Amino acid sequence: MALVTAHEAGLAEQIELVPTGEFLPIKPHKGVIGDNPLGRIPALALDDGSVLYDSRVICEYFAVEAGSESLMPSAGQARWRVLTLQALAQGLADSAVQMRYETGLRPADKQWPDLIAAQNARFTRAFDALETAWLDDLRSVNVGSIATAVTLAYMDFRFADLDWRNGRPGLTVWYGSFSQRPSMVATAFD
């Protein structure tokens, strides 16, 4: 999300990416912990020595640095719609990352089926909300639509079997187009 926003803001070339290598919650990364006590990425170290963390904060920073009112509206109804869409997509992404740890990392005999079922139900509700309530908002390129596209890309990357496109034609067409943006192509999961 941060990198796509950086590209859309025209700031990508000013960012130096620092590879972390293997990145697991049970093995906190020493370098990242020094920058973010939560031990999570993304974290953005600024030239003045300060560090920003959490995608939402970094995305807003890029939008403000670029002076882009469209990427992150500064006031009014437009701002609340963008922030709420971003929160929906970010909440979905955070749950998906947790689900990845639960199903991909935790030993099978320690997994909790009720939690997995509840997370899957949450994914379904969020995909349905995007299809029924947010398609108009998704037409603009802003931190909310970017968060949505990146989260759907993550779903394709890690949870393709969930088949989020099934029964959601509007979201499918929207993502098919948005994912072709140079910012998305340049930062695609591999």
Ligand SMILES: N[C@@H](CCC(=O)N[C@@H](CS)C(=O)NCC(=O)O)C(=O)O
């Ligand atoms: N809401 C946070 C979530 C960040 C997040 O969960 N990042 C993952 C990247 S895969 C992470 O750092 N996981 C390691 C951990 O949770 O210890 C954000 O968007 O910045």
